[in-house]
Amino acid sequence: MFSDPVINDSEPSVNRPSREGECAFFLRRWLANPLKVGAIMPSAPALARRMARETLVRDGEVVVELGPGTGAVTRALITSGVPEDRLVLVERDSFMHAYLAQRFPKATLIHGDARRLERILPESCHGKVSTVVSSLPLVSLPNRVRDDIVKSAFAMLAPGGRFVQYTYGMFSPLPRKELGIAGRKVAFAGINLPPASIWRYTRLADAAAAGA
């Protein structure tokens, strides 16, 4: 099992392990499975905050986070105003999943593969997701797997919903034309190792309506 994170209880609503403890745990998971984890350390707070700023919080809807890892982005989502009990976290790594359960007890935590989102997400959430916040290493996945994940995520979105993704690359991590979606780079987080860009994607119809 993992070693217990050191909890700082000065923030009772969000259990906060020390950054060092979180990084050490994350690194161990990366060493165990580098390709599946996709990064050697958790996102820096600046990147996590920027992801949170792209997230819609709307009545009656939920936010789904794909690949929360140790919860760096999750914590930013909660501190920026997403109620913890309206967060659905989908994590495939069983050790990360156990870590998250301890850290975010009010969130809905799913131990599963984002590729099967339509099957693993509670039915009450179907079509009621305001934003899918993804930290998955999409650019290193086979195209078929990447496309399955993105299509099932878009199938879960509410009207006007978004898919937010960061990437360490210079270009869109998703082929917009091929997937029939709209998207653009909305931010750059230089204070992250490595620096990352944040992309926001929507359905084509929503992008057209927003531009009208």
Ligand SMILES: C[S@@+](CC[C@H](N)C(=O)[O-])C[C@H]1O[C@@H](n2cnc3c(N)ncnc32)[C@H](O)[C@@H]1O
């Ligand atoms: C790059 S890490 C990001 C962790 C965290 N969100 C952050 O920004 O620090 C990617 C995470 O996605 C998880 N993951 C990878 N593929 C997955 C999949 N198909 N379904 C669910 N989680 C997945 C990994 O276990 C890992 O925790």
